[in-house]
Amino acid sequence: MRRRILQCCSAIALTAAMLGASACSAPPSETTNAERTAYTEPPLPGKAEPATSPQAAPPPANCGDPTASLRPSRDPEQSGPTIDAIRARGRLVVGLDTGSNLFSFRDPISGTIEGFDVAIAKEIAGDLLGDRERVEYRILGSADREMALQNKTVDIVAKTMTITCQRRQKVTFSTVYFQANQRILVLKGSGIDGIADLAGKRVCVVKGTTSLQHIQQYQPAASLLTVANWADCLVVLQQRQVDAISTDDSILAGLAAQDPYLVVVGATISPEPYGIGIPKGNDDLVRFVNGTLERIRNDGTWNAIYNQWLAVLGSSPGPPQPRYED
Template sequence: MKLNRSKIRPLLLLGLMVTLLTVLSGCGDNLAQQDVMARVKRTNHITWGVKNDTRLFGLMNIKTGEIEGFDVDIATAISQEIFGKDVDVKFVPVTSNTRLPLLKNGNIDALAATMTITPERKKEIMFSDTYFNAGQAIMVKKGSKIKSVKDLTSGTKVLGLQGSNSVANIKKYAPDAKVLQLADTAQAFTALKSGQGDAMTSDNGILYGLNRDDPNYQVVGGTFTNEPYGIGMNKGQEKFAKAVNQALKKIEADGTYQKIVDKWFSKVAGFDGSVIK
């Protein structure tokens, strides 16, 4: 029986693709399950997921090509406290929607990405102790009739971020408002400025950072939730989590933490210092 080579080749190609995907998937799982403490000590390299579109916390500097912000400095300080000043710290941009998949797939070792500690997320990953106490708020254009979350009625549209708990919160505190979810902070703020929504909701620190870019907008009504940020790590990384918590205590005790806070928030008009750890 003569085989039809034109039919065999696609089948072989398909088989190779399936095998490759299986191998890559397995590699991701193995990397996520590796002991972070042991691997970083061996390689002297650690990778963090951080935001790159969120002023004050993580924003790409277009001149240097580096991501800068509070979360970046905290991640660096923690890494150096655990592994030494010479450790190679790499930063990978994440969004609220991609940060958990990237962590669980082993693409990054830890997250410092304005991520609130919640019971739901604790089922998927491990968290450090709180390193920043934020609170959800809303931002509107100056002159808006909206003064607080109570003014978000059935005739209003609120802009939020995909993958963030702020969307669920706004549905709880303003159940009649329509919610439009955007991929990241920059897109949500652009949508607000273009009139696609009446208000934008996120953590107050994030909104104050946007307010620095454009003073025609303002944060109103104070915070209506408690949003404690934690460092995210994969399940099974107990040694790493313990080391991170010890490092947080150390940098707070020696003044490093406060220096980072002052660097990023001391000149933010209207920012409530009580939300700082």
Template structure:
């Protein structure tokens, strides 16, 4: 056994590599050969050079055309549900009932809406609870849901090719999306705001002039930022988790998206806060194949029920109370 003291109790002189390391620690300022001693990295100060951007990040080019906002078409108009007690099973609903489960596309990285519990491994959140209520009405059992993890960029295609029966993924109903899929009635209304560090001087969108803001590409949030703050630099990343990382590392000055999504980031990192007025309203809808009118009507029947019997408010209070008191379920808007 190696000992640090001799038989008389006097300290032995360290030998070999241990001696070199101690010399380096004692006189690093006077030596140039001790290259293993490094100064810790400085805390980011906002010049965007301390850390590389997250994988897949890019600086978005300035907008060259005006992208339509949510209110520029009737994207929230959906199909009226059948009257209570009159729900004839059409072809898609019959297919789901014969299968014995409804297949729902979700995103496991959307904290408070649909994320995986690290202990149980279960997918949970506001969107997940809405899916369980749809299963309750379609199949008589809220547990008869098969959740399939879908990348947000693939959700439209997943519905179009029937990989899933529907997606419930905190999706803002826009004109472009409504031309590709059928939407349910609005099931949640978010407002686009800003997430910034606690010590930040940013309080409103105007404070972002000449600064960087993080967004996911080709989203209503990104286009709203470009419309309202023309000289802002938009950093796009694959998903919103990457935006939080970029903000934590000082690579961007703010994240801008729906307040409900920002709340999930703020809960994960209490050093962040939500600020500013609502920049744009974001109505969420459930995406369904355009050929499945019977399923759209059935889902809208569920949304009416949970708004009427208090289930919607209970789900809100379970996950989103950090946004304030429940506003109640959105009032549906129908096209027929």
């Protein structure tokens, strides 16, 4: 028995030695340190793509002062076909997005949609329906705003929508409820101080915005990346996939509030007067919305909303004064 145990132990030892020799004689791994630490650039957000050069188009018809709107009705019980239909439905359908911090965004804790534009829409709903919460939100990209109004899938759009003559050919606007200015957002110490410095740089903009048109017009040497919303621009800037973002200073302030390494720079590229978008032909609703905007200018509500959501921009400049075309 003792001899058998010794034989077994010798066999085990021999097998182990052979395996060890085999392991030692195996060719070394061909994976190098460089391959193990290779950097893979993060993917771009969905629907991101380089902007193509715009085709030359005839200038839009001159509409005079694009910010002039219909005079508001002084009747709190004002009626009309559009207003009556909304009241019969029992809710105001509002188009906006959830990627514009400070103006319209989803609170990460409560899940509710909040912001300056949301508060303005709720004031309209409160006057129209007697309840500020009777609002149904439809989430829209910037490029979808005009189509949603033309198809009347929303009653109004409250989404940092700049009033222009070109847009007024397709939709109607309220009076101006906020005055913004297009500027540039960059990383601190980037060396970019204005639009002249964007030549040869990568700039993120959102499709369907006046910001895109202005960069193409005033700095054609910039390389543009278009995305679906401004939150995507923040991501690609943080990942160093672009050098700058350009849009309204109000939107840029909302992005900068999320990252202490970002700063808004440069002089004003273009004034951006925001209006509530309304389908063409719905003049009764235009007058009603303008009535709400007139009320909140005069009773202090506008300043209260500004101080709640936009104090990061500085002290309240006061509401923009309305201009009427009738």
